[in-house]
Amino acid sequence: MKRFILACLLAAALPVHAGLRVFACEPEWAALAKQLGGDKVDVYEATHALQDPHRIEARPSLIARARSAQLLVCTGAELEAGWLPTLLRESGNAAIQPGRPGFFEAAQLVSRLEIPARIDRGEGDVHASGNPHIQLDPRNLLAVAGPLAKRLGELDAANAGHYAERHQAFSDRMRAAIARWELEAAPLKGARVIAQHKSFGYLFHWLGLVEAGTLEPAPGIEPGSAHLAQLVAQAKAQQVRLILRTPYDSPRPGGWLSERTGIPLVTLPFTVGGSARAQDLFGLFDDTIARLKERTP
Amino acid sequence: MQRIALMAVATALALPAAAGDGELKALREEIAQMKKSYEQRIESLEQRLASGTEKEKSQSPQDGDPRAGTAGGFNPEVSLILQGRYRRLKEVPERSIAGTWPAGGHTHGGDERGFTLDHSELIVSANVNPYFRGLMNVALKDGEAEVEEVYFQTLGLGQGFTLKGGRFLSGIGYLNERHSHAWDFADAPLMMKVLFGEHYGQDGLQLKWVAPTELFMEFGAELGRGAGFPGTDRNKNSPGAGALFAHVGGDVGRSHAWRAGLSWLTTRARQREAHFEDTDAAGPNEVEGRFTGRSRTRIADFVWKWAPDGNPRERNLKLQAELFRRTESGDLACASDVATSPCLGGLGLGNLRSAQSGGYAQAVWQFLPRWRVGYRFDWLNAGAKRYDPVAVFAALDPANAYFARQRPQRHTLMADWSQDEFSRLRLQFARDRSMQGVSDNQVTLQYIMSLGAHGAHKF
The missing domain is CATH 1.10.287 (Helix Hairpins)
Structure with a gap:
């Protein structure tokens, strides 16, 4: 009887879909896993574009999803240090622990920028492994896609060919798109911008934009009035063209600076789902570049 | 070439x-x-x-294996929590909560007036190998280092199972598993002080299972030594305490998350001590009251969190409440060395059965980045005590706080400011009517600073 009740409970609670269960820490990895897996994967997106990936809570719903995941795809580089360790421990899921095939960290696969020479919290919440927001350079996505497709194939050997094929298709499409984006964004080269947090380092690096400052006085420290006042003069002197924020950053500090300097404040989608057009990885860059160009005279 | x-x-x-x-x-x-x-x-x-080689050098941490975890950055992860406070309290000789057996158990003081240095917590943890993780949490204070937690935990059991062994904070209730630096107020709720002194720690084993469902369901069982209040160390081969707990939780839309739980703890005490005043005609003496018997505690806990679009950075609200009921049954005795005391050499006072209840409810609201305010209401019901008044009051003064019929209450207001998750300054006002015949207006100023590894907190 007990077994019957349990079976009913499981049947009611478990999704009927039987694809490889992927737990993606950030929307960009959920999008990439969907691109590579198609209908063979069942992707759970743990966070969305309106959430600050640094400040997620290890909510019960996330633990429940991590419990049944077969593959965890996260950024790593300490981005999820405040919540992922708790999630992994509480999940009781051996398959997705660090070191196991079910644990995949994207940041390990790319050349990271802004690796601090010195780790001191006096300089804010610096990540020892460098800037973790790697998704805004599409070449990084290419670097991650190959190993991720391979991993999907290892975990789901029956469909390894399917993943390899989809990877080839994604890779070709992405390469063509990168060439187009680079052409479109060529006029942006050398433009000076101010960002709220060091969220766009890889985008700037890719397109040749110059970060003239950040609204945060130090990474993870909320923008204060003294620092903002200092930025007013700095922005004018350096001929800053844009102030950039992510959808989850408060619009207030950027708005304040924009009002005083006349420099437009632009919200970039930052990740998949961050704007109406950024519904997949291609839309993400289409929209990002369009928004940058639209407001840059 | x-x-x-x-x-x-x-x-x-x-x-x-x-x-x-x-x-x-x-x-x-x-x-x-x-x-x-x-x-x-x-x-x-x-x-x-x-x-190319130069480039590689400048971006050295790139071993190309996405399986290698950098979750904590350092191995082992080390963090140090610094805490201190200033408190303004009324001078009360023995601060015991009316109608309850004082928990001589796990406390860090906190009743001192003026400037005090709280215990500092040193936490070291790391994965032992892919199958085990270990953690140590030591509370340091003048001349003492108290082991709060030292345990191993399995990572590789799978199927949702996790086994913990060593000394750990019991999974019962909500607040019990959280160290004081993660609390939303400068002190523990009255409920926790009455139940365990502050925390209930187990020396033993805990087995936990998470159900493979979308709704979070977690079940746990613990067996332990049972040395902590309300039990006592009894030098036995069999376990001295057992606990069961179940938690469910989930999300409602993007902005709401909740967790609810039920817990049960059973343990035994032998000659558990508390101070009483006797009925010596030559003037009251401080004698030792002793309880021997069984103690059972049930706790219901509930937490609801709101953050607009699930982003707690700007604004968020946390509602939290716990209720308990404790029943004890056993024998009461008293003992004294004073020649004129009725308790001289130990005196049995018959059966004692008690049932107590109470709880707390609190709300903490972050209305701006860095700023939070909170309110907490504490209440206790000393409930029913059954004993033979003739025998008991022949030896013990009926005016003892334990026999008081008062309903302890406390209102607490809190405001704190956190530059980031590593530093917090807090100001707290409390109107405490938990002591017999005393109404105490308390002011607390507190700091909490975290150094080292980024601690990942639980929901």
């Missing part, structure tokens, strides 16, 4: 000098051109190679 090979080929080509002069000249020119172009190509290749 390449260059040497090229030279060898060139000289080999140049050797058959028997050909005509004009032919030779043309050949020489051709060779010279080939040499030049190859050298240029080699040079450019070498440059690319050199710049």
Whole structure:
């Protein structure tokens, strides 16, 4: 009887879909896993574009999803240090622990920028492994896609060919798109911008934009009035063209600076789902570049 | 190497000098051109190679294996929590909560007036190997280092199971598992003080299972030594305490998350001590009351969190409440060394059965980045106590706080400011009517600073 009740409970609670269960820490990895897996994967997106990936809570719903995941795809580089360790421990899921095939960290696969020479919290919440927001350079996505497709194939050997094929298709499409984006964004080269947090380092690096400052006085420290006042003069002197924020950053500090300097404040989608057009990885860059160009005279 | 090979080929080509002069000249020119172009190509290749290695050097932490975890950055993760406070309290000789048996158990004081240094917490943890993780949490204070938690935990059992062994904070209730630096108020709710002194720690084993469902369901069982209040150390082979707990939780839309739980703890006490005043005609003496018997505690807990679009950075609200009911049954006795005390040499006072209940409810609201305010209401019901008044009051003064029928209550207001998750300053006002006949207006100023590894907190 007990077994019957349990079976009913499981049947009611478990999704009927039987694809490889992927737990993606950030929307960009959920999008990439969907691109590579198609209908063979069942992707759970743990966070969305309106959430600050640094400040997620290890909510019960996330633990429940991590419990049944077969593959965890996260950024790593300490981005999820405040919540992922708790999630992994509480999940009781051996398959997705660090070191196991079910644990995949994207940041390990790319050349990271802004690796601090010195780790001191006096300089804010610096990540020892460098800037973790790697998704805004599409070449990084290419670097991650190959190993991720391979991993999907290892975990789901029956469909390894399917993943390899989809990877080839994604890779070709992405390469063509990168060439187009680079052409479109060529006029942006050398433009000076101010960002709220060091969220766009890889985008700037890719397109040749110059970060003239950040609204945060130090990474993870909320923008204060003294620092903002200092930025007013700095922005004018350096001929800053844009102030950039992510959808989850408060619009207030950027708005304040924009009002005083006349420099437009632009919200970039930052990740998949961050704007109406950024519904997949291609839309993400289409929209990002369009928004940058639209407001840059 | 390449260059040497090229030279060898060139000289080999140049050797058959028997050909005509004009032919030779043309050949020489051709060779010279080939040499030049190859050298240029080699040079450019070498440059690319050199710049490539340089690039790799500047971005060194790139071992190319996405399985390698950097979740904590350091191995082992070390963090140190610094805490201190200023408190303004009424002078009360013995701060015991009316109607309850004082928990001599796990506390860090906190009743001192004026400036005090709280205990500092040193936390060291790391994965032992892919199958186990270990953690140590030591509370340091003048001349003492108290082991709060030292446990191993499995990572590789799978199927949702996790086994913990060693000393750990019991999973019962909500607040019990959280260290004081993660609390939303400067002190523990009255409920926690009455139940456990502050925390209930187990020396033993905990088995937890998470159900494979979308709705979070977690079940746990613990067996422990049972030395902590409300039990006592009893020098036995069999476990001295057992606990069961179940938690469910989930999200409602993007902005709401909740967790609810039920817990049960059973343990036994032998000669558990508390201070009482006796009925000595020559003047009251402080004697030792002793309880021997069974203690059972049930806790219901509930937490609801709101953050607009699930982003707690700007604004968020946390509602939290716990209720308990404790029943104890056993024998009461008293003991004293004073010749005129009725308790001289130990005196049995018959059966004692008690049922107590209470709880707390609190709300903490972050209304701006960095700023939070909170309110907490604490209440206790000393409930029913059954004993033989003739026997008990022949030896113990009925005016003892334990026999009081007062309903302890406390209102607490809190405001705190956190520059980031590593530093917090807090101001707290409380109107405490938990002590017999005393109404105490308390002011607390507190700091909490975290150094080292980024601690990942639970929901």
